[in-house]
Amino acid sequence: MRLALLFQPATARALMTGAALLAALPANAAGLPAFAPPDAASAKACVVEKPVELGSDWTAWDGGKTDRSRDDLLAIAREYAVGSARVARDPDAARRILGHLAKASKEGAGPEGAAIEARMLIATGDEADRTKAIELLREAMKTGSRSAARSLGDLLAGKDVDGAVRAYRVAAAQGDPRASLALARLLKLTGKADPATLDLAVTNAFAAIVSAVETGDCRAARLMTTLYTDGAFGEPRPDLAMAWTRFAAEKADSSAAILLAKAYHRGLGVTPDETKAVRYFEIAANAGRASALLPVGIAYATGVGVTQDLKKAAEFLAKAGEVGRTDAWYWLAQLYRGDFGGAPVPDKAYAYLVKAAELPDAPADVVFERGIAERDGFGTPKNPAAALAHLEKAADAGSDKGAYEAAMLVRTGADGVPRDLPRAVRLFRLAASNGSAAAAVRLSEVYRCGMGVAQSTEKAATWTERAAFLGSSSSMEIYARRLMASADPETAARGLLLLREAAQGGDADAAASMVIAYETGRGLPADAEMAARWKAHGSSLAAAPGGFEIALAKARLAENGLAAMDEARALFSAAETAGAIDARFELARALDETGSAEPQDLLDLLIPSAKAGHVPSMRKLGELLEGSEQAGGRSGYEWLQAAAAAGDFTASLALANGLPEASRIAELKRLAEDGGACSAEDFSKLGLAWVSLGAEGRAEAARYGALASETVEPTDGGSLMALADIIIGTDGDRTKAESYLRMALEAGEPKALRRLAEGLARGTFGPPAPKDAETLLVGRGDAGDSSADVLFLKLAADDVLAPEAAVLARVMDRIGSDLDTLGGNLLKLAAKARNGAFGEDGRRRANDWLLRAAEAGKPAAMRALAETYLYGPVNGRDPQKGIAWMQKAADAGDRDAKRALAAAYEVGFVVAPDATKARALNDEAVAVEPPVTQ
Numbered sequence: 001m002r003l004a005l006l007f008q009p010a011t012a013r014a015l016m017t018g019a020a021l022l023a024a025l026p027a028n029a030a031g032l033p034a035f036a037p038p039d040a041a042s043a044k045a046c047v048v049e050k051p052v053e054l055g056s057d058w059t060a061w062d063g064g065k066t067d068r069s070r071d072d073l074l075a076i077a078r079e080y081a082v083g084s085a086r087v088a089r090d091p092d093a094a095r096r097i098l099g100h101l102a103k104a105s106k107e108g109a110g111p112e113g114a115a116i117e118a119r120m121l122i123a124t125g126d127e128a129d130r131t132k133a134i135e136l137l138r139e140a141m142k143t144g145s146r147s148a149a150r151s152l153g154d155l156l157a158g159k160d161v162d163g164a165v166r167a168y169r170v171a172a173a174q175g176d177p178r179a180s181l182a183l184a185r186l187l188k189l190t191g192k193a194d195p196a197t198l199d200l201a202v203t204n205a206f207a208a209i210v211s212a213v214e215t216g217d218c219r220a221a222r223l224m225t226t227l228y229t230d231g232a233f234g235e236p237r238p239d240l241a242m243a244w245t246r247f248a249a250e251k252a253d254s255s256a257a258i259l260l261a262k263a264y265h266r267g268l269g270v271t272p273d274e275t276k277a278v279r280y281f282e283i284a285a286n287a288g289r290a291s292a293l294l295p296v297g298i299a300y301a302t303g304v305g306v307t308q309d310l311k312k313a314a315e316f317l318a319k320a321g322e323v324g325r326t327d328a329w330y331w332l333a334q335l336y337r338g339d340f341g342g343a344p345v346p347d348k349a350y351a352y353l354v355k356a357a358e359l360p361d362a363p364a365d366v367v368f369e370r371g372i373a374e375r376d377g378f379g380t381p382k383n384p385a386a387a388l389a390h391l392e393k394a395a396d397a398g399s400d401k402g403a404y405e406a407a408m409l410v411r412t413g414a415d416g417v418p419r420d421l422p423r424a425v426r427l428f429r430l431a432a433s434n435g436s437a438a439a440a441v442r443l444s445e446v447y448r449c450g451m452g453v454a455q456s457t458e459k460a461a462t463w464t465e466r467a468a469f470l471g472s473s474s475s476m477e478i479y480a481r482r483l484m485a486s487a488d489p490e491t492a493a494r495g496l497l498l499l500r501e502a503a504q505g506g507d508a509d510a511a512a513s514m515v516i517a518y519e520t521g522r523g524l525p526a527d528a529e530m531a532a533r534w535k536a537h538g539s540s541l542a543a544a545p546g547g548f549e550i551a552l553a554k555a556r557l558a559e560n561g562l563a564a565m566d567e568a569r570a571l572f573s574a575a576e577t578a579g580a581i582d583a584r585f586e587l588a589r590a591l592d593e594t595g596s597a598e599p600q601d602l603l604d605l606l607i608p609s610a611k612a613g614h615v616p617s618m619r620k621l622g623e624l625l626e627g628s629e630q631a632g633g634r635s636g637y638e639w640l641q642a643a644a645a646a647g648d649f650t651a652s653l654a655l656a657n658g659l660p661e662a663s664r665i666a667e668l669k670r671l672a673e674d675g676g677a678c679s680a681e682d683f684s685k686l687g688l689a690w691v692s693l694g695a696e697g698r699a700e701a702a703r704y705g706a707l708a709s710e711t712v713e714p715t716d717g718g719s720l721m722a723l724a725d726i727i728i729g730t731d732g733d734r735t736k737a738e739s740y741l742r743m744a745l746e747a748g749e750p751k752a753l754r755r756l757a758e759g760l761a762r763g764t765f766g767p768p769a770p771k772d773a774e775t776l777l778v779g780r781g782d783a784g785d786s787s788a789d790v791l792f793l794k795l796a797a798d799d800v801l802a803p804e805a806a807v808l809a810r811v812m813d814r815i816g817s818d819l820d821t822l823g824g825n826l827l828k829l830a831a832k833a834r835n836g837a838f839g840e841d842g843r844r845r846a847n848d849w850l851l852r853a854a855e856a857g858k859p860a861a862m863r864a865l866a867e868t869y870l871y872g873p874v875n876g877r878d879p880q881k882g883i884a885w886m887q888k889a890a891d892a893g894d895r896d897a898k899r900a901l902a903a904a905y906e907v908g909f910v911v912a913p914d915a916t917k918a919r920a921l922n923d924e925a926v927a928v929e930p931p932v933t934q
Contacts, residue, residue: 032234033206037221037247038214052076054086059093063100073097074112081120091120111145118151130155141167146174153182161190172208177220180208185232202233213247221248222256238269249280254289257281261292274305282306285316293320294328301331301340310335310342321355329356330366337378350379357390364397372405384409385416395430403431404439411442411451421452421675432466440467441475448711451675457710468498476502477510484523496523503534511538512551516559546580554586558715561748562594584609585617592620593718594750599624607632610639619643619651649676650685657689665693668700683708684722691729698730705730717749724755728764738765753780754791761800770801781811789814797828830864843876854885862889863897870910879910890921898925 052075055068059080066073077097083089098113118133118140134155140148153167164186171179184201187193193201206227212220221244227233228241245263248256261280264273278299284292297316300309313335321328333352338344350373356362357370371390374383388409394402407427413419425446431439440463446453448460461482467475476498483495496517502510511534517524518531538548553571556564568590576583588605591597602624610617611632618639625636634642643651649671656667668689671677677686687704690697705726712719720740727737738759744752753776759765761773773795780788789811795801796808803811830846847868853861862885869882883904889897902921905914 032228032231032237033203034237034240035206035210035224036240037224037244038210051079051084051086058087058097059090061093061096063096066100070101073101074110074116077101077113077116078119081116094120111140111143111148114140115145115148115151118148118155137167141170144174146171146176146179149174150176150179150182153179153186157182157186161186161192165192172204175208175211177205177209177212177217177223180205181223181227188233218248218251218253219255221245221251221253225256225259242269249283252283252287254284254287254292257284257287258289258292261295265295274299276305278305285319290320290323290325293317293323294325294331297328298331301335303340308340310340313340326356326359329353329359330363333369346379348379349373353379364394364399364402367397368394368399368402368405371402375405375409383416384414388417392427395427398434400431400434400436400439403427403434404436404442407431407439407442421446423452425452432463432470435470437467437470437472437475440464440470441472443467444475445678446675449675449678450672455707457707460711468502471505473502473505473507473510476505477507477513480510492523503537506541508538508541508547508551509555511541511548512555514538515552516555520559546575546578546583549575549578550580550583550586553590557590557594558748562596565590565594565596581609581612581614582616585614585620588617588620594748603631615643615646615648615651618646619648619654622651623654647676649678649682652676653685653689661693664689665697668693677704677707680708680712680716680719681722683711684719684726687726688722688729691726701726702730702732705732714743715747717744717747717752720744720747721749721752721755734765750787753777753785753788757791757795758800761795774801774803774807778807778811781814786814793829797832830868843873847876854888857892859889859892859894859897862886862892863894863900866897866900883910890924895925898922 052072054076058076068076077094079087080090080097081094094116098117101110101113114136118136121129121133121136134152137148137152137155141152149167149171153164153171156164156167165183168179168183168186172183180201184198184205187198187201206224209220209223209227213224224244225241225248228237228244230236242263245256245260249260257280261277261284262268263270264277264280266272278296281292281295281299285296293316297313297320298304299306300313300316302308314332317328317332317335321332329352333349333356334340335342336345336349336352338349350370353366353370353373356366367390371387371394373379374390375387376382388406391402391406391409395406404427407424409417410420410427411424425443428439428443428446432443444460444463444467445451446460447456447463449455453459464475465479468479480495480499480502483498484492486492486495499510499513503514514534515531515538516522518527518534520526524530535552538552541548549571553568553575556571557568569587572583572587572590575586584605588597588602591605592602603621606617606621606624610621621631622636622638622640622643625631625639627637628635632639637655640651640654644655652667652671653676656664656671659667668686672686677683683704687701687708690701690704693700705723708719708723708726712723714720721744724737724740724744727733727740738756741752741756741759745756757773757777760768760776761770762768774792777788777792777795781792792801792803792811796803830850832846847865850861850865850868854865866882866885866889868876869878869885871877871882883901886897886901886904890901898921902918902925903909904911905921906918907913
């Protein structure tokens with residue numbers, strides 16, 4: 001039997017099990033033997049060769065006495081001969097160890113030592129050394145060393161095929177599975193064997209491998225995996241390849257376990273299964289495979305493929321780091337930071353973050369996170385200067401987040417970090433060039449506000465557009481509105497699409513605009529169902545709780561004015577319930593702008609949010625209180641100071657306006673340099689502050705007016721009014737000022753009507769045109785604007801307007817008996833009417849107003865009515881009624897009525913003379929404070 005001739009008797013007997021198995025299994029169609037792996041449970045335990053402990057640096061060993069065993073020294077020599085993950089290749093160290101063995105034993109270093117020396121010689125590549133290596137291996141082979149025989153076969157295979165075949169046969173005869181396989185491959189490759197001999201060699205190779213596996217050499221199972229995978233001796237058998245791989249993995253063969261783990265992880269030839277992948281990675285890790293430690297640690301940290309266990313995760317990750325998987329340090333930093341659900345351990349998190357960041361090839365994001373930890377004081381004392389250094393290092397390595405956060409640090413300044421706006425701009429540019437939408441938004445702000453650069457609304461618009469394309473929803477919304485304002489239908493349509501994208505991306509203002517668009521049919525077909533869907537989408541936005549409700553309330557008010565106030569109140573209330581700290585402020589602002597609340601109502605709304613730290617509420621509260629008046633524990637001035645200290649530009653500007661001229665100029669320049677003015681409203685306010693400060697002030701006012709005009713929205717009534725004031729204050733184009741006021745009026749600004757009407761009547765915009773003012777006011781009154789009627793009567797009472805009696809009658813008829821609407825105009829109008837300014841009909845109406853006001857208990861109206869009866873036209877006089885109403889006015893505390901009544905008693909006018917009563921009434925008049933206008 002040719003099979004028996006190839007093996008020693010003992011080895012042949014050992015192969016009987018494999019041979020019997022071969023006979024029992026069907027052969028592959030192409031002749032490949034079909035060996036199934038042994039039953040894992042019954043197979044012998046794998047013999048795992050653990051690396052010998054080095055104990056010291058053997059490169060410095062002088063060859064002196066040592067207590068290490070011969071086998072240990074051979075293993076150490078072998079490792080230095082070829083190099084490993086633990087030691088660098090050092091043939092000299094290997095030779096010193098082998099020399100020591102040769103001296104310490106009559107047998108010398110033995111066949112294994114010869115084989116080691118041969119490998120060192122082969123590695124030099126020198127032909128003489130190669131010849132010597134061959135001689136060494138031949139001598140070792142004669143002593144029965146099968147590893148030397150196999151090594152000799154490997155060395156001769158390229159140049160002496162016959163010699164290699166003989167060497168492989170010697171090793172194969174001793175049961176060396178790798179030599180058996182090498183022999184079969186060499187015979188097939190060179191064609192030196194007939195088919196029968198080749199088949200026998202292949203069968204022997206398979207049988208030798210199986211025999212090695214059955215006797216505990218589980219690593220040989222990987223050879224079976226290779227044979228059934230590459231198909232070198234027949235068609236591949238993926239089923240058997242996987243079976244042998246699984247057997248080896250189950251027997252703790254780390255290479256097979258890793259191969260199987262990767263297969264299940266990536267779905268290579270099997271259905272992806274993270275649970276199985278982690279199981280095999282853990283087998284490999286426990287078998288000492290360093291590359292498996294990290295994936296197992298990550299699995300236990302994340303709970304993917306295994307039950308989460310943070311303690312085990314820390315153990316595996318720490319081991320991975322210790323054996324050179326330095327990316328484990330960052331995973332440990334995340335674990336101790338609490339990213340995977342455990343309690344944060346800041347000091348450990350920072351310590352591992354530093355280890356990860358200080359590696360030569362540390363990723364930019366790791367360096368960035370170290371900078372953030374130092375900025376925020378997480379696991380280490382706050383150190384803005386160190387944070388900036390690491391953030392800039394991350395930026396230089398390509399981190400857009402590093403560049404952005406470094407820019408924010410130098411933009412505001414901090415301990416050890418001076419404020420440096422030009423540097424901030426450079427860093428923002430770097431971040432934006434790396435794709436940061438947030439940085440592009442900041443650059444838009446930088447140019448709009450003039451922070452470290454010359455102010456440029458054009459460049460600000462360009463960066464807003466860039467931010468929109470980089471994905472900033474808020475910038476999309478701004479840019480979309482700009483496109484939608486275009487007269488070109490295609491451009492407006494693009495704007496609407498962009499607005500939709502901004503709303504889908506989470507911008508609350510854009511979502512509110514979509515609701516209004518579908519409700520009104522403006523820009524889109526009216527569709528109540530779609531409006532409801534967008535409303536539901538807006539309510540689901542979690543980026544800013546209550547933000548959508550506030551945006552929708554403001555949109556409703558902009559669309560429908562006071563008619564939407566009840567719905568707006570409900571939306572503001574819902575926003576406050578959702579946690580929006582600015583809900584009360586926005587409601588107060590809406591009420592104030594529409595004149596729908598008393599001052600105390602506004603204070604009640606603002607005080608809680610101001611106390612909670614909402615800066616705009618602090619500022620608005622300060623404006624309402626005007627100076628020393630107290631509310632919420634602070635005076636108005638103190639509230640303004642608190643808002644200014646928190647960075648509120650308008651509060652700072654209000655405080656600056658109270659300074660002496662020189663100090664005011666210096667403060668206005670500082671505010672401008674700090675980039676506090678960033679909107680049309682800010683520009684217009686800053687421009688107004690400059691108007692009264694001489695020639696320099698007018699020039700600055702004109703400059704800020706120009707900036708405001710470039711950015712003002714048609715709906716920003718307050719800024720439009722301020723722009724008109726700036727133009728007037730700097731002797732600009734008065735026609736343009738008039739147009740701004742008309743735009744403000746259309747935007748719903750309540751103060752714009754009076755400014756426009758008075759300006760027309762007094763000639764602010766050109767020649768005086770009282771009739772134009774009258775037409776404006778009466779027309780708006782005819783349309784239902786009661787404030788226009790009140791203003792009309794006031795201007796008529798102040799002789800600014802001189803309306804015809806019929807026009808006045810129309811307005812009077814609308815007001816009717818509404819004394820509150822007449823307000824302080826009542827007495828003036830009555831006095832003019834009594835003197836015949838509005839004809840007989842005007843006089844009659846004035847008397848009716850005075851009578852209703854007097855009956856309502858207004859002392860000044862009582863006195864005016866009394867004077868009408870006493871001193872009016874002859875056909876309207878009634879002295880007795882006059883004295884009676886004068887008495888009522890005096891009894892109600894009117895000082896002038898007391899004096900008039902005292903004079904009547906003194907001279908006997910209508911009443912009998914009575915000096916005592918006259919003196920008493922005069923004394924009472926002196927004691928009465930000056931009357932408050934009713």
